Amino acid sequence: MTASVSIQSVFQRYGTAVALDAVSLEIAAGEFVVLLGPSGCGKTTLLNIIGGFAEPTSGQVLIGGRDMAGVAPKDRPTTTVFQDYALFPHMSLRDNVGFGLRMRGVSRGDRAAKADAMLALVGLEGRGDRRPHELSGGQRQRVALARALAVEPDVLLLDEPLGALDLKLRRQMQDELKAIQRRVGTTFVHVTHDQEEAMAIADRIVVMNGGRVEDFGPPRQVYLQPKSLFAANFMGEVNLVPVVGGRAPFGPVPVDDGTLCLRPEAISATGSLHIGLCRVEDVAFFGTHVRAHVTPLTAPDLRLVVHLPQSLAVEVGMVLDLGAESHVVLNG
Amino acid sequence: MRALSWAYLALAYAFVFLPVVVLVVFSFQDGRLPVPPLRGFTLDWYAKVLADRKLMAALVNSLLVAALSSAVALVLGFLAAHALARVRLPGSALLRGVLIAPMTVSYLIIALGLLSLFNQIGIRPSLLAAGIGHVVINLPLCFAITYAAMGDHQKNAERAARDLGAPEWKVLALVSAPMLAAPLAAAFFLSVTFSWDEFIIAFLLTRFDVTLPVEIWSMLRSGLSPATNAVGSLVFLVSVTLVILLEILVFRRSK
Numbered sequence: 325m326t327a328s329v330s331i332q333s334v335f336q337r338y339g340t341a342v343a344l345d346a347v348s349l350e351i352a353a354g355e356f357v358v359l360l361g362p363s364g365c366g367k368t369t370l371l372n373i374i375g376g377f378a379e380p381t382s383g384q385v386l387i388g389g390r391d392m393a394g395v396a397p398k399d400r401p402t403t404t405v406f407q408d409y410a411l412f413p414h415m416s417l418r419d420n421v422g423f424g425l426r427m428r429g430v431s432r433g434d435r436a437a438k439a440d441a442m443l444a445l446v447g448l449e450g451r452g453d454r455r456p457h458e459l460s461g462g463q464r465q466r467v468a469l470a471r472a473l474a475v476e477p478d479v480l481l482l483d484e485p486l487g488a489l490d491l492k493l494r495r496q497m498q499d500e501l502k503a504i505q506r507r508v509g510t511t512f513v514h515v516t517h518d519q520e521e522a523m524a525i526a527d528r529i530v531v532m533n534g535g536r537v538e539d540f541g542p543p544r545q546v547y548l549q550p551k552s553l554f555a556a557n558f559m560g561e562v563n564l565v566p567v568v569g570g571r572a573p574f575g576p577v578p579v580d581d582g583t584l585c586l587r588p589e590a591i592s593a594t595g596s597l598h599i600g601l602c603r604v605e606d607v608a609f610f611g612t613h614v615r616a617h618v619t620p621l622t623a624p625d626l627r628l629v630v631h632l633p634q635s636l637a638v639e640v641g642m643v644l645d646l647g648a649e650s651h652v653v654l655n656g
Numbered sequence: 657m658r659a660l661s662w663a664y665l666a667l668a669y670a671f672v673f674l675p676v677v678v679l680v681v682f683s684f685q686d687g688r689l690p691v692p693p694l695r696g697f698t699l700d701w702y703a704k705v706l707a708d709r710k711l712m713a714a715l716v717n718s719l720l721v722a723a724l725s726s727a728v729a730l731v732l733g734f735l736a737a738h739a740l741a742r743v744r745l746p747g748s749a750l751l752r753g754v755l756i757a758p759m760t761v762s763y764l765i766i767a768l769g770l771l772s773l774f775n776q777i778g779i780r781p782s783l784l785a786a787g788i789g790h791v792v793i794n795l796p797l798c799f800a801i802t803y804a805a806m807g808d809h810q811k812n813a814e815r816a817a818r819d820l821g822a823p824e825w826k827v828l829a830l831v832s833a834p835m836l837a838a839p840l841a842a843a844f845f846l847s848v849t850f851s852w853d854e855f856i857i858a859f860l861l862t863r864f865d866v867t868l869p870v871e872i873w874s875m876l877r878s879g880l881s882p883a884t885n886a887v888g889s890l891v892f893l894v895s896v897t898l899v900i901l902l903e904i905l906v907f908r909r910s911k
Contacts, residue, residue, distance in 0.1 A: 375819065377815070377819075396818075397818050397819045398818050398819065398820070398821045398822060398823065399821075402819075403819055403820060404816070404819050406812055406815070406816060408812055410812040410813045410815065410816035411813070411816075412813055412816075412817070412831055412834075412835070413813075413835065414834040414835060414837070423817065423820050423822075423830075424820035424821055427820055427821035427822045427823075427826065428821060471816075471820070472819075472820075475820060475821065
């Protein structure tokens with residue numbers, strides 16, 4: 325079961341504070357969309373509005389073409405995986421996962437079978453009789469996922485579901501989440517502030533800031549061709565170089581005026597956008613690459629972050645001839 | 657120093673329990689008066705008490721009033737606590753205060769108020785009237801205990817239950833109440849013990865069918881007898897049983 329989600333110029337105000345400012349999104353059925361942004365950017369508010377836990381001040385939410393105005397969470401074709409899991413501690417895992425089916429009047433035997441199948445889907449086969457407190461954080465998260473998927477929602481909402489897990493487990497769960505989404509085909513709307521997580525799992529990323537959508541597109545596009553300086557900065561490290569009258573501080577560049585955005589890994593000895601000779605100021609070995617700060621000889625006030633291949637023996641004081649392989653120019 | 661501490665502890669316990677010990681010891685008195693010296697050991701008084709129809713009827717009445725009034729107080733207190741913990745209402749703090757306020761009013765005043773009110777609206781002094789009185793005194797207790805136990809943990813689970821399609825009464829019955837099982841049981845057992853021991857309200861609000869404390873009071877008016885000690889010991893035994901049940905069922909489990 326799956327459905328599209330259409331958000332049409334949604335505003336949310338709390339007194340004078342604006343939590344959502346004219347947000348419009350079209351999410352296709354079966355898509356894995358990640359709402360990404362810093363805390364307070366409105367991503368959780370938007371998720372709550374889709375789930376029916378909050379009503380927007382104005383604007384429309386359509387799920388599968390149906391207007392959701394005034395529809396309570398329990399009557400929406402959505403379910404939510406909460407950040408703190410919100411499992412029922414007094415119930416076995418089987419009863420937790422089967423709870424939604426119980427509310428829909430499914431018989432005890434049928435919901436036990438379905439619950440066991442869902443537990444197997446998330447890798448907890450044969451543990452239906454356990455209680456939530458016997459599980460680790462990652463396992464609880466899986467149960468919460470199984471519980472939300474058991475009722476076959478059209479849209480699954482995930483509120484920073486991996487936020488409480490340690491880094492290694494989080495990366496592992498990302499892969500599983502993506503695999504499970506592929507198998508069930510449900511539309512997933514996932515909230516996070518971790519841009520690596522977003523890129524790992526999303527079909528499309530919504531970058532949000534200050535209640536507005538800054539950018540919306542596939543990970544590659546949002547990373548390489550961001551539509552705003554905020555999106556460029558939030559998706560990863562970036563060098564921002566002002567360009568005025570066709571000139572950057574280090575010399576003339578063949579781009580429009582604005583802010584030239586250069587990713588550290590796009591700067592190399594072979595890049596076509598010529599930067600010129602740069603002196604290495606400091607160096608650190610990062611395993612996958614060598615991270616260095618360099619200053620163009622022609623612009624002593626400019627410091628650029630570059631990621632150089634790990635094979636390159638770089639030392640402080642060396643002078644390299646560098647250029648950018650890809651770039652984007654933004655205004656503002 | 658250490659010996660002194662132990663002596664202090666022993667004295668403190670003696671101070672608290674000596675009256676009960678004396679009561680229990682002289683319920684076995686082989687004689688007509690429950691005063692020293694102890695003349696011998698007999699179970700006659702217990703036999704007499706257990707054969708006393710009026711006393712046994714009062715005991716059953718007491719158990720009924722305690723169980724039913726506590727159940728009602730618990731349900732009302734839980735619903736009020738849940739509402740005030742979950743929904744932001746204008747004047748929430750005032751509403752909470754007003755709910756807890758009866759705790760500070762003496763039972764005598766509550767009994768007098770109920771007596772004149774019941775007269776007005778035509779409820780005769782009866783077990784029902786006493787039971788209503790006990791709901792009045794135990795509701796604040798049940799409310800305070802359950803309100804203090806409500807936290808964000810349950811709030812999120814309730815949200816999840818609604819999200820999964822549970823109507824409000826099922827959220828309360830299947831998620832909120834079971835998650836608060838320990839404090840709810842504590843509130844219930846405490847209410848039962850308070851109702852079981854309560855005298856003034858029961859005295860003023862009952863007439864023909866009475867509760868055990870009222871029956872004991874009328875026994876005492878005809879003079880001291882080891883029989884009253886025997887009844888007192890039985891009452892004490894029930895209270896102790898309730899406290900032990902509370903300990904085993906609630907506090908052990910929640911550890």
